[in-house]
Amino acid sequence: MKIEAVDFWYLRMPVVEDIGDGSQDALLVRVSGGGQEGWGECEAAPVTSIAAAYAPMSHEACKPVLDGVIGATLDDPDDILRLSRRQRRICMDHLQAPHTWSGIEIALWDLLGKARSAPVWSLLGHRKVFPKRAYASVLFGASPQDTLQNARQAVAAGFTAAKFGWGPFGTAGVEADRDHLLAAREGLGPEAMLLVDAGQIFDRDVEAAAERMAALEDVRAGWFEEPFGGECHKQYAALKARFPNVPIAGGEAAHSVEMAEHAMEFGRVDFIQIDTGRIGGIGPASAVAEMARQGGIQFVNHTFTSHLALSASLQPFAGYEAFDLCEYPANPKQLARDISASLQCDADGLISASEKPGLGVDVDLAKLKKYLQQVEISVNGKILYSTPPI
Numbered sequence: 409m410k411i412e413a414v415d416f417w418y419l420r421m422p423v424v425e426d427i428g429d430g431s432q433d434a435l436l437v438r439v440s441g442g443g444q445e446g447w448g449e450c451e452a453a454p455v456t457s458i459a460a461a462y463a464p465m466s467h468e469a470c471k472p473v474l475d476g477v478i479g480a481t482l483d484d485p486d487d488i489l490r491l492s493r494r495q496r497r498i499c500m501d502h503l504q505a506p507h508t509w510s511g512i513e514i515a516l517w518d519l520l521g522k523a524r525s526a527p528v529w530s531l532l533g534h535r536k537v538f539p540k541r542a543y544a545s546v547l548f549g550a551s552p553q554d555t556l557q558n559a560r561q562a563v564a565a566g567f568t569a570a571k572f573g574w575g576p577f578g579t580a581g582v583e584a585d586r587d588h589l590l591a592a593r594e595g596l597g598p599e600a601m602l603l604v605d606a607g608q609i610f611d612r613d614v615e616a617a618a619e620r621m622a623a624l625e626d627v628r629a630g631w632f633e634e635p636f637g638g639e640c641h642k643q644y645a646a647l648k649a650r651f652p653n654v655p656i657a658g659g660e661a662a663h664s665v666e667m668a669e670h671a672m673e674f675g676r677v678d679f680i681q682i683d684t685g686r687i688g689g690i691g692p693a694s695a696v697a698e699m700a701r702q703g704g705i706q707f708v709n710h711t712f713t714s715h716l717a718l719s720a721s722l723q724p725f726a727g728y729e730a731f732d733l734c735e736y737p738a739n740p741k742q743l744a745r746d747i748s749a750s751l752q753c754d755a756d757g758l759i760s761a762s763e764k765p766g767l768g769v770d771v772d773l774a775k776l777k778k779y780l781q782q783v784e785i786s787v788n789g790k791i792l793y794s795t796p797p798i
């Protein structure tokens with residue numbers, strides 16, 4: 409088939425708060441061809457990402473992300489890989505490009521899967537899917553008491569693992585952080601897995617992160633995630649060398665296979681967390697999953713938005729039995745819930761990738777009308793992009 413159209417919609421909650429919750433807005437992508445539609449979501453700032461798709465060519469290595477996509481052939485996975493390679497070449501100097509491309513690339517896989525009546529994971533070469541333990545991904549509360557409540561809610565909802573992140577962690581001193589960690593452990597009970605996400609709060613400061621490690625050991629944290637900036641590989645390795653007993657997780661910031669590769673090789677992370685909505689889509693994420701397998705590192709998805717994004721992030725590692733954890737956005741904003749139906753966990757708190765064609769999730773545009781933001785990008789009066797009607 410030929411790719412006939414690519415459409416972007418910027419969706420937003422009525423109120424967007426200054427908190428670490430990425431589900432407050434969304435950039436939805438639809439790719440049409442052969443009488444079918446594929447869907448994707450960029451994990452990115454929507455308006456800058458739309459601009460990356462349509463901004464006029466600056467020079468040979470800085471073209472609009474959409475250049476060459478419409479009219480291209482889409483008949484098998486190699487066509488997607490070829491388009492991805494070309495996109496990297498023509499957007500070399502275009503830092504937002506991987507974020508924009510991610511949503512398109514995901515939609516291409518969804519479309520191809522639907523055209524072939526095959527789930528995306530099977531197009532990636534996997535024969536079957538293995539269930540993953542879903543961990544509830546939530547923010548730390550404003551107070552330890554709130555964190556305790558959040559933890560109790562996760563257990564009541566049937567989760568056997570939960571991650572607490574962002575919020576006040578790292579901002580109010582070592583004792584305040586200890587109180588939050590103890591509250592999280594108390595709320596989860598002794599059995600559940602407790603994961604902790606520092607949200608890059610310590611930037612490059614290894615000593616500040618080191619001061620939290622005793623408390624993390626005391627609450628038996630299953631991992632300490634992103635203590636430092638996404639590319640601070642030296643700092644990750646330094647912390648790991650000093651505290652070998654606390655597993656370290658990172659990689660969600662990766663917007664290329666190489667960034668993830670460096671987090672594993674030089675940052676020495678124990679868990680590599682990949683967001684298909686950032687790294688360039690499902691193809692690059694799959695390449696990282698295979699590198700992780702070869703390196704004896706645990707691959708896990710990063711997802712904090714819709715279940716369309718969750719389904720996309722599951723595909724690259726759905727077929728690996730050893731990669732058995734899955735980030736599950738447990739409390740996203742209503743916008744994320746309205747983008748697609750939820751992927752449900754089973755009675756044991758396990759989740760599996762869908763057996764349906766493509767990504768196996770349907771997007772109901774009519775439900776999203778109320779979130780639609782009107783955007784227009786023009787240069788010298790010529791309109792390059794305006795929000796398509798729903």
Ligand SMILES: [Mg+2]
Pocket residue numbers: 573605607633634660
């Ligand atoms: Mg994180």
